[in-house]
Amino acid sequence: MPYCLNPSCQKPNNPEGGRFCMNCGKNLPLKGLYEAIALIGQGGMGRAFQAKDLGRLGHPCAIKQFLPQFQEAELMKKAIALFESEAAQLKALGSHPQIPELIAYFEEDGCLYLVQELIDGENLYIELQHNGIFSESQIYELLVNILPVLQFIHDRQVIHRDIKPDNIIRRSLTSPELVQDEGKNNCQSPIPNSPQNNFVLVDFGAAKAFTTDTANRTGTLIGSAEYIAPEQARGKAVPQSDLYSLGVTCIYLLTGISPFDLYDDESDRWIWQANLQTSISSHLARILDHLLERAISNRYRSANEVLHDLQSLAINADINAGSLGVSYIPLGNSPQIEELIEALDLGQWQEGDRLTNEIILALVNKNRIAQLTPNDIEQISCDIWIAIDQAWMKSSNNRFGWSTQQQIWRNLGGRLIYEENNYWEFAKVYEKFADRVGWRKPRWLNLEFSPKIWRKYENLTFAIAAPQGHLPSLFFWEGFNLIDPVFYRLAVCRQK
Known part of the structure; x- marks a missing residue:
């Protein structure tokens, strides 16, 4: 059913086929093309809706409505800049199967709207709550899927600046995009039954462009405190800051413990391995520790470098049955x-x-x-x-x-x-x-x-x-x- 986007409307649900809200009279389809059908999330910056793109035969899409709850002019200005930044970055990045496609960006009735591809699935934070901590193979799957996306955006001079479990969505197995991709590629990932495109990186509102001469001056503190790199906390994010945040994301998924509690301030070191419920291979632990280096110079230089380590270690290190997904079982009597x-x-x-x-x-x-x-x-x-x-x-x-x-x-x-x-x-x-x-x-x-x-x-x-x-x-x-x-x-x- 069409959903009215007027923030003041008391009865936003409307019968199918209507063009105007029966309660407040507002036009239901934005620009006559994008029809909200259900509220799927809201926060301090606005609301998100499941919607239909009437110009694409009712193809599913998502609408983000900008409704910041700030009174201060300076905060409002910054919030508007972040919202507009998301549209600008999505447009600049172009098409990528693991980044939501930007469909439209406009102002209507005094509100800003962003229309993008609807990603059908759960983010990794919700998945952790539902299914429990991740295994080593799940972390490996995440890394080999999401690292190429980071390389893609970094190659285009963009830093995401808010890598965390909430901003990585695993596509539903019934997602049309995933089904189509499986039909074409049928799983290129090193993990059995894990299509290459089943993780999507979302929320580019914090993303920022960088250039070689301004890489150390990418703006004020933005990101989620538990996951940001030390240099980003000082307002000096670099591409390796995203790699640090990805490492923090991984140790959170492996332990289910807040990253704040996985770092010991007294000894000034990560203690995540002491909080593992199940052991992981030494080579994956080494890779994660390398991602988590506080000094940029000691960290991986690029996402491709991490991928290279994952691949070379998987082949040349001491490969054990667990890392290959093989569990030995009694053989038959043939x-x-x-x-x-x-x-x-x-x-x-x-x-x-x-x-x-x-x-x-x-x-x-x-x-x-x-x-x-x-x-x-x-x-x-x-x-x-x-x-x-x-x-x-x-x-x-x-x-x-x-x-x-x-x-x-x-x-x-x-x-x-x-x-x-x-x-x-x-x-x-x-x-x-x-x-x-x-x-x-x-x-x-x-x-x-x-x-x-x-x-x-x-x-x-x-x-x-x-x-x-x-x-x-x-x-x-x-x-x-x-x-x-x-x-x-x-x-x-x-x-x-």
Whole structure:
């Protein structure tokens, strides 16, 4: 039902189809285009409404109405500037799937309005209240999703200045934008079943532009006190200030404790790790501590640098089953699986590779890997996929196996669903993947830019000293287009 936006209206709800409020007579659709239908939030600066964009066939949108509760002229001036800043920054940033789209900004009947994309979902503060503290994998998921957005805005000379759980929304799984994105990309994130665009950064009212020569003079104190960096508290925000706030957000989500209580003033240090309810890996703790450095020079220089650490540590550090999402379970009594386990435990890597291919082909009654289809992959039970993967991971101490290969594949930008119209993009990532796991070699040794050639199968390294992810080589020659369906199947199976 249309909702009247007159702040003084005593009966704002109106029957469907009306153009004027039955109580106060105000025009219901703003500019004749944007019709509020429900109040979804209000505070000292104004109100927010769920709405319909009548110019886009009733497409959902959000309306922000500026209604500051200030009497002082100076405070009112600053509040207006912040409201206008949000529109300016959203307009300057342009289109990004993880930033609300600015639809319109205008004044009507003495009120300022901002119309933007409606994000269907809960912010992380509410999610924490409903579901409890976050796990390590959830924090990793958040970082790999939100860091590219920060890099995007920083590249455009914008500092958000108010990164906190309330301003990060996880899209609902039924969100049209998320469903559409899953259909196209089907989960590019390093975390199983976490689409790349399922976190949205909102509330750019505190955002401010910066330039190289004014990066240390970005204005007065703005932001939420619990999350702001020391330099921002002095009115000198820089891009790394957003990274600090993201680190504080992460330790709050991991502990559920106010950031004020996670810092010990007496010893002048963070004590968040002492307040964890469950342990996390040392490499994630190191990354968070680096984000939380009080001195800017000791902090990460960019969001991309944090992402690089996340990716390199996930591959090269001591990868354990928990960080890969693998939980070891008792294997079945299949004779073929037992034979595979025995071969791998004895370090017979080439025999294990042959048996892996043999088991998969026998299950779908095919003679060659090239004959396999994504549908065949789907028909093989999860128990088999998990059992084979576990056998490789356990025998190689996580050096070989599909989980390790999947981590590498995703970190290189590989998608989990192969699409023919993206063949060349897929092939490019596949070549990088083959180089990383050692399936290709330089044509001329010791030349950095030498073209790469594929190794013959018999020239693979069937030894524990082989590059990480070198084995199994099920997709090596004939089944390269199966690499993403298998990884996707494995991700689905882990969620069951």
